Amino acid sequence: MxxxxxxxxxxxxxxxxxxxxxxxxxxxxxxxxxxxxxxSWFKSLFVRKVDPRKDAHATLLSKKEDNNLYKIQFHNVKPECLDAYNTLCEDVLPSIHTDPEYPCELVGTWNTWYGEQDQAVHLWRYRGGYPALTEVMNKLRQNKRFMDYRTERGKMLLSRRNQLLLEFSFWNEPVPRPGPNIYELRSYQLRPGTMIEWGNYWARAIEIRQQNQEAVGGFFSQIGSLYTVHHLWAYKDLQSRDDTRNAAWQREGWDEVVYYTVPLIQHMESRIMIPMKSSPLK
Incomplete structure (x- = not known):
């Protein structure tokens, strides 16, 4: 040429x-x-060659010893129905959580305080993965009390959506904690193909953010909106949240994590949430 x-x-x-x-x-x-x-030669030095993988990122990043599957639900409630909705949930959801016939647990249930208003967020854990989820769904269809709850709940909602999630292997498993606390759910929509890279950086970053015991759980989506990551944090109040997040910048390595992970994000959202009375995460 x-x-x-x-x-x-x-x-x-x-x-x-x-x-x-x-x-x-x-x-x-x-x-x-x-x-x-x-x-052209110079640019060729920076072409990222992707090593062929025989494992999905779910296998590489998730915990293998417990086979937990999570479901997160977002319910947008009619403003005038929020109190009645909360009462209905507090009456029915704990009965499923405590019933040994259902291989599932209510990890936490909240109302959004800052973020999308008049919204409820529920996080469920299914011990045993997809078979446990299927078992619970089949049993709930035969549960008249739950079916009545769904009918009544439907009258109160503007919209709803959910996702099935796996937990990152390097995060804590969410366990009940005493309150009072506020919770922050930070949701990240990543660029397709960057989940492994995100996990590699956060496997180191989480050590920096555990010092105040604020890390509750970290999850990535399997069904629903894909390449979505959710990080769940607990704080005593908004001021302690601000102090804790500012203190992270004084620790070695945090600035590097932010620098390298921000380009992986397409969209991010923060919700500040208040636990319902029936939430195991207080």
Whole structure:
């Protein structure tokens, strides 16, 4: 390609009255082509080669010893129905949580304080993975009390959505904790293909953010909105949240984690949530 361009330029030289200018044109073209070749070679040094993998990121990043599956539910409630909705949930959901016939646990249930208003968030854990989820769903269809709850709940909602999640292997498993606390759910929509990279950085970062025991759980989606990550944090109040987050910047390595993970994010959202009375996470 470069040779043909130079040949055409040389031919143009014979047809030009001003030989000096034509020589200059050939020199400019030659320098341009040389620079292009050098630039292409330089860029090739930074092409990221992806090693072939035979494991899904779910297998590489999730905990293997407990086979837990999580479901997170977002319910947008009619403003005038929020109190009645909370009462209904507090009456029915704990009965499923405590019944040994259902292989599931209510990890936490909240109302959003700051973020999307008049919203409830429920987090369930299914010990045994997808088979446990299927068992619970089949049993609930035969549970008249729960089906009545669903019918009544439907009258109070504007919309609802859910996701099935796995927990990152390097995060704590969420366990009941005393209160009072506020909770922050930070949700990240990642660029497709970056989940492994995110996990590699946060496997180190979580050590920095555990010093005040604020880390509750970390999850990534399997069904629903994909390449979504949820980090759940607990704080005594908004001021302690601010102090804790500012203190992280004084610890070695935190700035590097932020620097390298921000480019992986397409969208992020923060919710400050207040536990319902029936929430195991107080």
């Amino acid at each position: 470069a040779t043909r361009v130079l040949q055409r330029a040389a031919t143009g030289l014979k047809q030009t009255k001003n030989g000096f200018r034509a020589h200059g044109q050939v020199s400019v073209i030659a320098r341009s082509l040389a620079a292009h070749r050098e630039d």
